[in-house]
Every structure is written in C-alpha cells, then in structure tokens.
Amino acid sequence: MDWLWGINVSRALMDAVRKITGKRTILSAGRVQSPTLVEAVRRWREIKLAVPIPSFNITVTLRKDTMEFNAYPDGWAPNTRKEAIQITKQLRETPWLRVENITWKSNTIRPPPAFNLGDLQSEAARLYRFSPMKTQKLAEDLYLEALISYPRTNSQKLPPTINYASIIKSLASIPTYSKLVQQLEVETRGVLRPVQGRKDDPAHPAIHPTGVKPRNLDPDHAKIYDLIVRRFLAAFSKPAQIERVSVKLTDRHGRMYAAKGIRVVDDGWWKYYPYLRPKEVYIPKLTQHEKVKIVKVGYSTKWVSKKPQLSKTSLLKWMESQQIGTEATRARIIEILYKRGYLESRGGKTIVTDLGMYVSEVIEELFPDLAKVELTRRFEEYIDAIRTGKTTRKRVIDETIRELDALIRKYKERLDHVGNKLAIALGALEPQVKCAICGREAVAHRPFTMCKYHKEAYERLTNTIPIVVEKMNVSEGEALRLIASRRGEAGLWVIEVAKHLQLLSSEE
C-alpha cells in the first residue's frame, strides 16, 4: 500500500512537470513524508503571514534595604500605550507598593526518565542546536563504538535486566564522572531504582551508557555521550526541591502587582543533570502591609504574533505526536524533504521553498488522503483486519489500486493545470500576470496585483491596522510603518505588503 501510493503519486507529480517543461525533475510523495510536508507548509504560511499586535508591560523595580527586585502587573496589562504612560507617571508620583500577602510553596521535581531517541534529539537541539538527524548519527556512532545501548528506541524505561550496578561502577573509571558516581553511591546506598518513563518500546530499553570507556571523542560526540551518561545517572537520584515565593503588592490606586522568587533548596538530580536546573531569583524578606520603595519604573512595548515553530526538531515532534513514521525513519524522512528541495536551511533556519508549497498544494487538492495522517490509521486498520481474517491481502491491495486509479484519472484531467503550477514553482515557466511584489502568479488586482500569498497577507494586515492605530495612538500610515519595521515578529509577506502600500501612498 505504501509503495503503491508513493510510486504513483510521485510519478504523477514528475509527469506533470515533464509534460510542461520537457525536463526530468525528481519529486516524491508518500504516506509519512506528504503529511509532514503539508504541516511544514502550514507552519511556514503562518510564519510568513504573522501580523503582530502591540502589548504593554510595566516593570517596577523595588528596593528593600540593599536588595533590588522586580514586580509586574498581576492579572492585568495596560490596554494602550497612553494608559501605560499614565500608570508609570502615577507610580513615579507615589513611589511605593504595599505588600498585600506573601505565599511560599515548596515543589518537588522528580528526575526525568532516561532518554529515548526523541527526547535526546530535542535536548540536543535545545542545548546545542543539533538537528535530529545529526543527533541520531552521533548516537549511532557511539553505539557502534559500544559506548551506549541501541539509540533507535522509543523507550523511557531502564529494566532491571540491564546491570545498573556494573555500568555505574565502570563509569567511575571515567575521570569526568568519577566524583558524580561516588556521590550517587553514597546517595542511593547501593539501592538502584531508576525513574521509569511512560513510553515503551518492545525491542529496546531507554538509551544508556554501557560503561565502556570512551577514547578521544570529538566535541560533538562527547556532548551527546555526556547527555546520555548524565541523564542515566540522574534517573537513579532523588527529587530536587525548590521553594517559590510569590508576593502580591498594590499601588495607591489598588492595582495589583506580583514579585516572584525561586530558590533551589536541594539540588537532587540536578547535580547529575544540571541542564534543567531553573535560574534562581531572590526576593528579600518582606512583611505584610509593608510599603516597599519604588526605585525605577518603566513600560515596554512588545509586539506579539502567533508564529509557530518550524525546524527539524519541531517537525520531528509533530510526527511523534501524530504517530506517523518510527524512531528509526522520522529524521530520515525530514531529510528527504530537504533533498527534494521542498525544504531548505538558510541561516540556521528551516524555510519552505516555492516547490515545497506547490507540491503540498497539489497533493492536498488532488490526493487529499495522502496529505493527512488518517491514511496511516486506515493502513493500520487494514492490517488488523487482515490479521484477524476479516479481509484478505488481495482485497486490500485491489481496493487501493481502484482508489488510486480513480484519483490518477481525475489528476490526468488536471495535468496541464498542475504542470503549470509546478513549472512556475521550478522557474521553468513565467506566469501571465505577476504579483507586483514577488512575480508569482497574480490572483487579485486591487489595490495592486497580488499573488495568493500577498493577498492573504494584505487581508490580515488591513484587519489589524485599526487595532494598532488604537493601541499605539498613531495614524494609519504610522501603523503601517511600525508593522513594516517589526522584522522579528511580522511575517515577511506582511512586511512586504506594508512596504508596498507605503510606496503606493507616497506616489499618490
């Protein structure tokens, strides 16, 4: 079924391009890669179409004795810039906040389980910006050197059949870990009961060191090895303890503020795995109803937009959450999307190419089942039905062929349309009417010729302008300029439209 879907749809895409351009281009589609591409495109469009909205925060710096700390509005925020300015002015006029109440809370934080491949990939991405494929390769090298267990596993469990005690003892001979191992032996008094995670894998336990002493690891391999060893040791350690203090304060006008502190009381497993230790924030000793002096007050404007994540790691996590692909194949399938030219890395970021967008659109339009993860569920149901004798292999295959046959027939009727689309994406064909901004095929003509992407950006932008005008208390032209300057928060298509509109109005 996988093969039938993959080969037929891939061929269909290639034929369309070849018919229009006369060129051979390798394109592909598949049960796991196509939904992943569609998801990448969905995120990419949201990133490009993001329109930020300003929000305002007030920071109050307080001083008790010689210690300074910050408090922030609690449960409210100024609505407009005007309001933020007015509140900071009031706080400067009556420069104190009154303590209303103080609460302490102790938290116990249990160690995380030993790594499965997905967890290792996301930690290595968070700490070292390694791609999932890079981490997988490094881990596989370590496995081939017999330094760690098999890394392609979904398990977060360390079964007792692994000889914990002997592994830990061997790790003591590695200088970097000898002190930690001694500490662990004292702490556990030899009772080794690791934390077990929820996720399981029938074939392999969680990733753990074997105890074999590494020799001359290069820095990248050493980083992955270190994460695995530390996470393994941490699994046997005790919970960490933190204390959180939350102070609620009010100003003269009864507005509520909060100051929050966090203190590590017992490092517990963070001694072994320090990469998740929280940053401490100190708050001085305060008493109820005490007035605390304000030494500084200011407001900040933050432009907020809903930009989804798009990276190899976030796509891998999405695949995990949708349960498509396996530990062993996910990272490789993401690499295929790059190899086909659907995705590219530029300046450390993942971008979707025009080809990626068009292939995704063609698949969604003409092979909608292949764009969705439900196809995987259906395959699983078929396999179950075959296993339990409710149907036969032949019947399932015949039905798949029939279904594909009908889709391909429909596709052939649309071949020119699809071929045109893909040929334009590949730069082999010029559109008839071009977008004034990007030269893609235009779909709208007012207030200027726009492709479908810039049209969508234009619509979102015009819906947001009145909000920015109100919040910032500025003219429409100034709102446009402000959005165009928010490179970090606004999507590129939105910035381009905002700049183009500025240009048009300056020509008038």
Ligand SMILES: [Zn+2]
């Ligand atoms: Zn355009």
